[in-house]
Amino acid sequence: MKRAAIGFLLALVAVGAYAWAQQCIHGDAVTDLRTIGAGGAVWGLYVVGDGFFASAALASLVVACVIRVRRSREMGNAAQIALLLGLAGLLASLGCVLADLGRPMAAMVNLPLFGRPRSPFFGTFTLVAGVSLFATVVHLALATRPGWAERAQTAWLWRLVACGWQQTASATRRRGRVDFWVSLALLPLFLGGLVILGVVFGVRAGRPAWQGEFEVVTFVVSGCAAGCSLLALATRASRQVSVPLARALAGLTGLTVLLVVSGEILALRTPYPSVQRYARALLDGAWSNLFWAELVLFFVAAISSLATWRKTASVVWAATTTLLVCTAVFIERFLVLVAWQTHGLGLPWPAGVYHPSGVEWSVLAGVVAAAVLVFLLLTKVCPAGTAASPEPAGPAPTGRRLRLLVTAACLILGLAAAGVGLALSAGLASAPFLDPILSGSPLIFLAGLFLMVLAPVAYELIPERKARGHGVSPPHLP
């Protein structure tokens, strides 16, 4: 059964890769995307997928950070799963972005060279794609060091990841401290990433910086619902029932329904004809089937998620709830993004249509399958992480000065580089809308942020001086 499932996922990846190759050869004409105003949508399934995966991933990472900040031992496993889900989700969103771009290779060169902070995309490729991914990998590597140390004899790679780990009271104390502070520091990054994505993908086509009343909030809340549902399923599959997660899921799903309905009512009552056209298209027009399906799915999912916090709830039940929530959130993202392009334009262009092509569905299926495989692989390979725990009693730490200095230097230099990189990228003190003062300054900004993310690594890895007077040499793991 397990082999068949993995074989199916691999087949989906192959189909997706073939479809993407077709797109690379023939251009985006193989998709059903068309020109805005000429009867179509220029952002479609790929961008919806990007928004969905990135928001679910960031929501999972937020949950992981909250659990670790609260030093909740009973939810330590859920935090580890959330980190893995976040990693897989961010990779899936990157896959969707690459599939969507007209010139992905040019993007890899031009974004680091000429990235402009005035564009909301700057935040998505630096904070969301770059730093969040890097920070998650670092966080995961640090959290699982004790587990890697136990496997250190089996492979050099594990020994490398676990480098320097000692099973001492002082090391455990330091581990807990790092875990707490890293989680606390990453929390605003992940929340900020969610808001940036909400600004980018909650955009109303043709309305510069005009977001709907609730669109950013709905994006964040529904993204959190998707993240929580995936997390609830993953924890349930590992034979755990996380009641707080299930409760949060029910609350978030209900809140999303409320926000979607309120947004629709406000859009119907607005004085702008184009906004009313969009609202009518949802209510009883071209997109009404999807809109009503979304509401029904959210409603059923809210009720079903209430049942998932029972200890007797089966994995199938949890999987059904997750499927309902994720489908509803996906439709919600689709309608916000696509229906505005087809029915919400300010000028009287003809209404558009968009039905994703087979190539688009295949690429998306391939991306999803690849993300699931990455997640399964990580859960198989990664040892259980240590949750931050209250500081154990023991001798006072020694040799802290060097460690603190290096950590502080990483933070300060990183902050300075990020600030300088941002200022150079933004072209401060120059005319607006021009190139960065220094080509490649977005890289300086990114490097600065990466350095800041590496600060806890320095804090954790720099060894302590041997404690004089305590006389006990810490037992080295192999």
Add this chain to the structure above:
Amino acid sequence: MKRGPLDDDVRDSRRKLLAGLAASAAGALAGCTRAMAAQSTAPVAATSGSRRRWGLVIDLDRCARCGGCVVACQQENNVAPAGSDAAARMRPIHWMDFLPAAPGSSSATPIPCMHCEDPPCVKVCPVGATYKTEEGITAQIWERCIGCRYCMVACPYARRYFNWSEPRWPGDVSSLNPDVAPRPRGVVEKCTLCHHRIRAALERARVDEEPLTDETLRRLPACAQSCPTLAITFGDLADPESEVARLAASPRAVRLLPEAGTRPKVIYLRETK
């Protein structure tokens, strides 16, 4: 509260730590300042000293809706004609197109890029592939475009086009206009107000040491030149003596979607008939 020797030690170590941090920060800042100073050869920000504001006025009373401007624009700017399949799939590229019915008009309205004073497409471009020139033209660097299409989503007028497939022209490529670079697949393109013609006219005036007159400018872009009823007038909106500025001050002058706050430099004279 009385301090013990341990507190003093802690205070000393903290002082040393802070001194170390300050030294590191100062070093970093000094390094960055030097790096910035060394970049004297970096692209210099263009000054906004130019007073020219190129713009178009389209008189809807005069416009015969013949489509001559659309064809002339395609020819001048090497816009690849859409194949029958692409046209059926609603992927044509028309830098100048007809809007079914705009405010102030009862019939189709010719609509190029609005060359907004505050262009949303420029704000959202992540790589600076689209930018505003000193003279107010919203221009595009094809080579830099990454094909994210954010500018198309942001444009309130839907005046940007994506090359969904490799452009193909009928016959020999030698028939293309050598002054305009053809755009590859995967990039967004748009009206440039025939920027190449403006540059050429400016250069000619400089070489001949004669001022660039309003008469020379009025029919400079291909759409204005080809218009049989002289409905399209081009010129410097900042020059109060120019024909285009005079028309723009007419009580019939309207702009599209003023509520978007983009301040377009393409102005329509609404129909009176």
